[in-house]
Amino acid sequence: MNPRVTVIGLGYVGLPTAALLASRGMAVQGVDSNAEVRATLAAGRIHITEAAVEALLERALRAGHFTVHAEPPPADVFIIAVPTPLGPGQAPLLDHVWDATRALAPALRPGNLVLLESTSPIGTTARVGALLRELRPGLTDLAIAYGPERVLPGRILTELVENDRVAGGLTHEATRRAQAFYRLFVRGEVVGTDAATAEMVKLSENAFRDVNIAFANELSLIAARHGLDAWRVIELANRHPRVNILRPGPGVGGHCIAVDPWFLAHGAPQAARLIPAARAVDAAKRAAVLEEASALCTAGERVICLGLAFKADVGDLRESPALDIATELARRHPGQVVVVEPHLPAAPAGLPAPLLPLDQALAGPGALLVLTDHAAFRRIRPEQRAGRRILDTRGLFRDEEDM
Ligand SMILES: NC(=O)c1ccc[n+]([C@@H]2O[C@H](COP(=O)([O-])OP(=O)(O)OC[C@H]3O[C@@H](n4cnc5c(N)ncnc54)[C@H](O)[C@@H]3O)[C@@H](O)[C@H]2O)c1
CATH class of the missing domain: 3.40.50.720 (NAD(P)-binding Rossmann-like Domain)
Incomplete structure (x- = not known):
């Protein structure tokens, strides 16, 4: 059965991913902290310059496969695709990742898969895991992995499917589950590794x-x-x-x-x-x-x-x-x-x-x-x-x- 997916951050990475998953029949719940972005998407328009995404999104909205939310609803899979800009002194600014992690914590259920797709410094996925354990201490059987994006603006929908992909879990089981999820829509090879290696691969x-x-x-x-x-x-x-x-x-x-x-x-x-x-x-x-x-x-x-x-x-x-x-x-x-x-x-x-x-x-x-x-x-x-x-x-x- 198709998983229910919550995508947090509906920009150049999150929105095409959400639209693609919805077009494959998954129930996708898009979350964005920006009310203007939510209103635009709910009206079937898009705020990024990626022409092919709009038609896909419109169809998904009409079919009821895509909904827009301010807070993350429960799901089987959570994808974090929020910005990770540079802060003062060229240091990575990870505030959006921590905000998204805190926001999704209450929606987590045993057995969920959490995928960080934001480009992140080495060790960020482990810190996401630690934060979730702190926020939801009783929750077991959580799979947490890093799944970096390699998409080229202008060709995002094609590359989401065709590119090889790296999936790195905090545990072997998390890697396996992340690979299984990506294989639902990726035609390229989905190569498994650990989370820190996957983080460094993307940066390299x-x-x-x-x-x-x-x-x-x-x-x-x-x-x-x-x-x-x-x-x-x-x-x-x-x-x-x-x-x-x-x-x-x-x-x-x-x-x-x-x-x-x-x-x-x-x-x-x-x-x-x-x-x-x-x-x-x-x-x-x-x-x-x-x-x-x-x-x-x-x-x-x-x-x-x-x-x-x-x-x-x-x-x-x-x-x-x-x-x-x-x-x-x-x-x-x-x-x-x-x-x-x-x-x-x-x-x-x-x-x-x-x-x-x-x-x-x-x-x-x-x-x-x-x-x-x-x-x-x-x-x-x-x-x-x-x-x-x-x-x-x-x-x-x-x-x-x-x-
Ligand atoms: N754009 C690309 O081609 C590309 C390719 C590979 C990796 N990445 C990485 O993917 C990540 C996302 O990049 P992007 O280009 O999609 O960013 P973006 O700026 O296009 O979109 C991010 C969206 O996240 C929303 N957001 C911010 N904080 C949030 C929060 N706490 N909760 C919910 N929504 C929140 C913003 O309102 C925005 O709509 C970054 O780490 C980026 O480096 C981007």
Whole structure:
């Protein structure tokens, strides 16, 4: 029989998970502490930019498979998918995890499975377990496990099903039960391990990408000193069968890769040398892009910033280096900067520059500062670029050149 599932935290991870489980016929009870989020979802609309989720959610609501709650109702399985941001001093802020754990404790029954899916420092699942034992001392037969998410925004519903998954319990039995639950909807392999290993696996994945991108960015700074094309260098180095360098850019953004490495470093500061260095390289790359663009403004140029989002073809501004660079450039050089971001309906609050449609921005003079590799910018014609200075942090225009 299908389990009844309570999902706590209905954002980019929790909401698609809830919608997917409901579409598989499970009774899903979504919980969010934000009343606005609850009202939006109850009306069949969604507050995240993940188009395919809305249709799924609407069907689930109509079929009565999905309900929205302020407090966790009893269930067979509880999934915690609340935010785990950075706090002061780059320390992980786990308040939402503790709040969610306290909130679900009264709803627990013997035999329940509790899955933490929030990206968490090593040892968090054990602390969730300890807190639950403290809050519900008489409760036995509780299975607690960590089940990290690897989904890519824009493809979340596909990746929830297709990706391999790691499930790490506080006990062997908890691992087994977590694996059995995920196998109900995951087509990828569900690999069992212990909770702390699963926590470190998740953090290692994002720290690997951060370090690799920092390496690419450092190569781009070195290549610039020699007048070389970093993308060509990387492309040729990647012809080595055991080399895979990622692409340089204006810096790393998003809520994961720019954040999670600190969770690893914070837990073992004496051992973590490369991870903070990668973060420092990232800051240096952002600063270098800003200085180069600022020099153009100082020389009297208008600068057209192409993109604010942290990655291509979405309007996601979280931790975006593009937004930071454009904002600071416009602040330093009032009236000389315009911004194009086709994935936003209006300029974000605090941006001291006008947001223009691409054609309108290109109708005037100005250097092009490519900050995001949106497909729309690839369509800028050579004659629209002719005669302009171009700072292409993404290698966007060189893709079409003879390589
Ligand atoms: N977004 C991704 O692609 C992604 C991928 C892998 C892992 N993660 C991790 O998953 C976790 C959730 O991320 P997200 O992107 O879904 O966050 P989000 O900000 O999109 O959504 C989180 C939701 O949780 C709600 N919430 C906060 N505290 C709550 C509480 N105590 N009780 C109930 N609801 C609460 C918020 O109102 C919000 O709606 C984070 O740890 C994140 O690092 C995210």
